[in-house]
Every structure is written in C-alpha cells, then in structure tokens.
Amino acid sequence: MTFSLVARCAQTGMFGVAISSSSPAVAARCSHARAGVGAVATQNVTDPALGPLALDLMAGGLTAVEAIAEVQRRGRFIEYRQVLAVDGQGRTAIHSGANALGIWTQAQAQDVAAGGNLLANDGVPQAMVDAFLASSGHLGDRLIGALRAGLAAGGEAGPVHSAGMMLVHKVSWPVADLRCDWTEDCPIEAVATAWQVYKPQLDAYIQRALDPRVAPSYGVPGDE
Incomplete structure (x- = not known):
C-alpha cells in the first residue's frame, strides 16, 4: 500500500524521503531523516520506531547496511x-520482510533506495531509482520526479490518497516537510504544487530561524 524512496544529494549532503500510499497521512508515520546522518522510510504494517532506531545507529557510526542488519x-x-x-556516504540498504503485502519489491543504487508493497507491478521501485539517477538539480525536484515516475510505472495496485516529501540539511529540523494527508485527487501532484511554492522560500525560512535580524521580509501584510 506504499511506495517510497530515500536519497542523498552527493553535491550538498542533503537527505530526503518521498512517499505515497493509499493509506491516510503516510508521511507522518513513515518518513524519517536527520541532517548529517541519513534518511529512512518505514512502511508496510509500519512500526515508526524503526526510523529513529536506524538513524540513531547510523549516527553512532554504523553504515546503512549495518544499521538495517541491527534493525x-x-x-x-x-x-x-x-x-x-x-x-552519510550514500550507501543504501533495504529490509523487506517475507510478510510484506501483495506485490512487493525494492531497488537501490549509490545515494538512492526505493521500495514498495501492494504494487501494481514489480518494476515500480526500479523506475523510481532510474528516474532519480537520470535527474539533476535540487534534491526536492529529483524526489518529486522519482515519485511521479513510480506512479507512471504503475504505482500501487489501487489509487493513492496521501504523499509527502521531507528534506533535511545542516540544521536540526527538516528544512522542508510537505504532506498531503488525504485527497481523492493525486496526492503526489498536491505535494509537487506545495513544493513549487515552498522551494523559493526554503532558504529564507532557515535564515529566519538562525538570525531573524538579517532575514528576508516575512511576506505577510504589514511587513516592510
């Protein structure tokens, strides 16, 4: 009931997670990332505790492969x-349990890993990885493109209703955490639209947190 990818930008060190599902609010349960450490997606009868566990293990010095083995x-x-x-080095690892639902599969390469369950076909994760590797530019753009590629390759066996994208970079909080928790339309396109609005303001929101004295204007009525 979910397809997702985790990725690292080799140029900037930014990490991200992009995910979509037929279930409501999938990103709230399944997306985990920590600046300077890595990104994790937990899905298929989700245990959200496994995300922070994997991040803690990688923060403690384990590779992605070692962390997933410990998970x-x-x-x-x-x-x-x-x-x-x-x-943090772009190494990837995936665990898919034997009781994963429906058609499930996974694909991975340097800097990116994708997986899904209850899929329309077993080519969806590879389509996401291929799209990510063929792209360039901002990590957020690449994640949205890869999620769209997964949907175009078949996506879930049924309609998707929620989606999200999380980005982390340098600071302790997500620099972007965009979600569509439920829609009868396409949640991936809803997140993509939100990203196009948020992307030009991302750096300004970080600067406002770090030092509002030199931050750009706040963009609200009455702000000069």
Missing part, C-alpha cells in the same frame, strides 16, 4: 516491515 535483529515482527535507509 532486523532488534525489530519486533520484522517479517511484516519494509525499511529503507541511506547513510
């Missing part, structure tokens, strides 16, 4: 879970 060892009912990770 497999520690996780409860791990045979039901699907967990994707990318670390």
Whole structure:
C-alpha cells in the first residue's frame, strides 16, 4: 500500500524521503531523516520506531547496511516491515520482510533506495531509482520526479490518497516537510504544487530561524 524512496544529494549532503500510499497521512508515520546522518522510510504494517532506531545507529557510526542488519535483529515482527535507509556516504540498504503485502519489491543504487508493497507491478521501485539517477538539480525536484515516475510505472495496485516529501540539511529540523494527508485527487501532484511554492522560500525560512535580524521580509501584510 506504499511506495517510497530515500536519497542523498552527493553535491550538498542533503537527505530526503518521498512517499505515497493509499493509506491516510503516510508521511507522518513513515518518513524519517536527520541532517548529517541519513534518511529512512518505514512502511508496510509500519512500526515508526524503526526510523529513529536506524538513524540513531547510523549516527553512532554504523553504515546503512549495518544499521538495517541491527534493525532486523532488534525489530519486533520484522517479517511484516519494509525499511529503507541511506547513510552519510550514500550507501543504501533495504529490509523487506517475507510478510510484506501483495506485490512487493525494492531497488537501490549509490545515494538512492526505493521500495514498495501492494504494487501494481514489480518494476515500480526500479523506475523510481532510474528516474532519480537520470535527474539533476535540487534534491526536492529529483524526489518529486522519482515519485511521479513510480506512479507512471504503475504505482500501487489501487489509487493513492496521501504523499509527502521531507528534506533535511545542516540544521536540526527538516528544512522542508510537505504532506498531503488525504485527497481523492493525486496526492503526489498536491505535494509537487506545495513544493513549487515552498522551494523559493526554503532558504529564507532557515535564515529566519538562525538570525531573524538579517532575514528576508516575512511576506505577510504589514511587513516592510
């Protein structure tokens, strides 16, 4: 009921997660990322605790492969879970439990890993990885493009209703955390529209947090 990817920008070190599902509010449960550490997606009968666990393990010095191996060892009912990770060196790892739902599969390369369950076909994750690798520019643009490619390749077996994209970079909070928690229309396009609005303002929001004295204007009525 979900397809997602985790990725790292090799040029900037930014991490991101992009995800879509037939379930409501998928990004709120399944997207995890930490600046300077990595990104993790937890899905398929989700245990959200596995995301922070994997990030803590990578922050402690484990590679993505080592962290996922430890998640497999520690996780409860791990045979039901699907967990994707990318670390600070762009190494990737995926766990897909034997009890993952429907058609499930995964694909990975340097800097990107994708996976899904209850898919329309087994080519969806590879289509996302291929689209990511063929793209350039801002990580947010590349993630949206890869998510669109997954949908174009078939996406889920049924309609998707929620989606999200999270980006982290240098600071302790997500620099972008855009979600569509439920729609009867395309949630991926809803997130893409939000990204086009948010992207030009991303740096300004960071600067306002770091030092509002030198930040750009706030863009609200009465602000000079």
